[in-house]
Amino acid sequence: MDTSYHQLKESGLAKVRAAIRAGQYQSHTAGLGQGFLQANLAIMPKAFALDFMRFCQRNPKPCPLSGVSDTGNPMMFTLGADIDIRTDVPAYNVYRDGSLIETVNDISDLWQDDLVVFALGCSFTFENAVQQAGIPLWHIDNNKTVPMFRSGIETVPAGPFSGKMVVSMRFVPEDRVAQVVEISRHYPLAHGAPVHWGDPAEIGIDNLESPDWGDAAPQVQGHVPVFWACGVTPQVAIEQAGLPLCITHTPGHMLITDVSEYAEVPNYQTDTHFKGE
Amino acid sequence: MDTSYHQLKESGLAKVRAAIRAGQYQSHTAGLGQGFLQANLAIMPKAFALDFMRFCQRNPKPCPLSGVSDTGNPMMFTLGADIDIRTDVPAYNVYRDGSLIETVNDISDLWQDDLVVFALGCSFTFENAVQQAGIPLWHIDNNKTVPMFRSGIETVPAGPFSGKMVVSMRFVPEDRVAQVVEISRHYPLAHGAPVHWGDPAEIGIDNLESPDWGDAAPQVQGHVPVFWACGVTPQVAIEQAGLPLCITHTPGHMLITDVSEYAEVPNYQTDTHFKGE
Known part of the structure; x- marks a missing residue:
């Protein structure tokens, strides 16, 4: 059963993410999970990750890097307590050799051990x-x-x-x-x-x-x-680079993180807390 | 002939950098090149660069990344018109397998084609x-x-x-x-x-x-x-990681960039200028 946008708009972040993960909500995320940072997505093989990270560092205004996964690990552990990038975005664009080949709602089948996930801040x-x-x-x-x-x-x-x-x-x-x-x-x-x-x-x-x-x-x-x-x-730069495989969010269909929208640093556990030895 | 700190303190950035490059000034940089961003330095083989960049992204307060070189290219082209990282820092610490083995004033002899340079903002x-x-x-x-x-x-x-x-x-x-x-x-x-x-x-x-x-x-x-x-x-993290080779600045002996101290983004040519087709 589809969950409607208007139902979710009044819901907390947990409900929104659960509906997306279950495939019950596959539409745009503007106005959902209010108060939490949303992010653009770029997923690519490790062979291209260092150059892409340099591209983001050199162009921080179009490409504000808010999270980078470990290689092969789909859990975005700095952006949330339980964010699985394979299922927690409403829609994904899949590019092969620079061409969009399909739009899907789950990338579990496409996951590879050499993939690195980049989350980029949005407007x-x-x-x-x-x-x-x-x-x-x-x-x-x-x-x-x-x-x-x-x-x-x-x-x-x-x-x-x-x-x-x-x-x-x-x-x-x-x-x-x-x-x-x-x-x-x-x-x-x-x-x-x-x-x-x-x-x-x-x-x-x-x-x-x-x-x-x-x-x-x-x-x-x-x-x-x-x-x-x-x-x-960065989406245009990625398309032009013609990577063998690249997965992005479908425009407007963003990752909603656990990070406060106004956080100084993009980590859902503020890095300033000392929890004791 | 040594150039004194007090002479350089009254000089413009070009004179300061020339004295450092020529090996005529090998001391600390506090108060030199006023108005320009100074940076900490970490140089390491490419094999470790993606992880180090992730470490910086995940810990932006201790490790504010302000510049990353291309692999094997000693010119820090986003931070200045003519910054050669092999000669333009007054003193360098050279670590092998996590141990400080020497402090030098020029790393031209140590340069390798697989090195990546990271410049990090300072206080x-x-x-x-x-x-x-x-x-x-x-x-x-x-x-x-x-x-x-x-x-x-x-x-x-x-x-x-x-x-x-x-x-x-x-x-x-x-x-x-x-x-x-x-x-x-x-x-x-x-x-x-x-x-x-x-x-x-x-x-x-x-x-x-x-x-x-x-x-x-x-x-x-x-x-x-x-x-x-x-x-x-990051210096402590690098030492503990025990990299086969790592070169940092000697504490207090920083890279002085061409970037304005109050720039929004760490690029000496602001990224907002359109120079015509």
């Missing part, structure tokens, strides 16, 4: 903080997908991973831009401060009305386009 | 910010080394790397502690917010008068001991 955290400051976000209020663009900004390459930075765009009232920059800078695990605001052409974007992904947002008088580094960047 | 950045807020720091004002302690806090292990967290301690006036926590939290690449303040026994430290490294600081009425995660933590 939900800073969006919540911006909304709490009283600044409305069009795509959330209208149940749309944020518009995303392939910018002219080059990422710093590492091994086979490279490419242009993908950015997401939100219109912000001109007199609130400085505040939005300040707020989002405090969330380095959620893409940090914007990479640009104002004229899109300055970062190589021609037309705000035709995003490369997501829905076009209506221009409003007195609003400025503000651009953040986007988690689609 | 100088947040210390400058704390001082600028008008809060004095005893060890700096008295030209001492900050007291450091092996705490009871366990790091999160990764491969051969594990062990207790080393913390540094600074006494702070009781009514400024909240401010100091807030300030340092803004510098995740410089160890972030303190891991503890108040009773040392709560993090397994018996006696503030006998630090494991550095100089004991005098207790002052109305001051509270505040503990930050310390960059000695």
Whole structure:
């Protein structure tokens, strides 16, 4: 039996994860498990893991690394007490040689002893903080997908991973831009401060009305386009790298962790507690 | 001819680096190249690099990763326009099988094609910010080394790397502690917010008068001991791991980068600039 989004939205994290693990919920995770950090996913053979980790370190705004598994271990033990990455994400995209070959809801059959899992922070955290400051976000209020663009900004390459930075765009009232920059800078695990605001052409974007992904947002008088580094960047880099096998989350269908959304470090057990000898 | 500390303290970054590269300056770097990020160093064979990178990701407060080289490439191209890690640090400690075997001023002869360089943020950045807020720091004002302690806090292990967290301690006036926590939290690449303040026994430290490294600081009425995660933590983890070869900076003798001390991301070319197609 399918569990509905509206049922789960009122539920605690344990119920949400149980429904996903059981395959009863296979849809997007926006607004679910409120208060907990959500993450993008990239799973690849160990042979590529060091280069991918370097790519994330060199491009921390599009690729904010929040968790890395041990090789071959599907349990994400820094992100939660019982997170099995093979079952605890609503939907996965499976790529072979750089091509999407299928979308599945469980990757137990695909698991290999040489796989390494990377969890990357997403924009939900800073969006919540911006909304709490009283600044409305069009795509959330209208149940749309944020518009995303392939910018002219080059990422710093590492091994086979490279490419242009993908950015997401939100219109912000001109007199609130400085505040939005300040707020989002405090969330380095959620893409940090914007990479640009104002004229899109300055970062190589021609037309705000035709995003490369997501829905076009209506221009409003007195609003400025503000651009953040986007988690689609590593997905594009991974596709271009043409790895023999790579598994990502299906866009919007994220891993929900046990880490507080506002945690300083991405560990569900804060690293500052001494439990006695 | 030796270049003196006092000469270099008034010099720009280019002169400082040239003196270090030429072997004319082989001493500590505190206060040199002001305004630029300094970094701890760990150089090891690629076979251990993925696990060490996981150790840093899992323990970001003691091990804030600010740069990682390509395998076998001694140029730290994200941290500066011309940083050669073989010559641009005043002094290096060379470990074989976990034991310190020598301290040298140039590692060109030791360089191997399988080496990976890790640069880790250090405390100088947040210390400058704390001082600028008008809060004095005893060890700096008295030209001492900050007291450091092996705490009871366990790091999160990764491969051969594990062990207790080393913390540094600074006494702070009781009514400024909240401010100091807030300030340092803004510098995740410089160890972030303190891991503890108040009773040392709560993090397994018996006696503030006998630090494991550095100089004991005098207790002052109305001051509270505040503990930050310390960059000695990865050094201890590396020693315990007993790698066949590992090269670190000699404590206090850091890499000075081209990255602004207050940069959001550790790249000397900000990643937000679009230079045109």
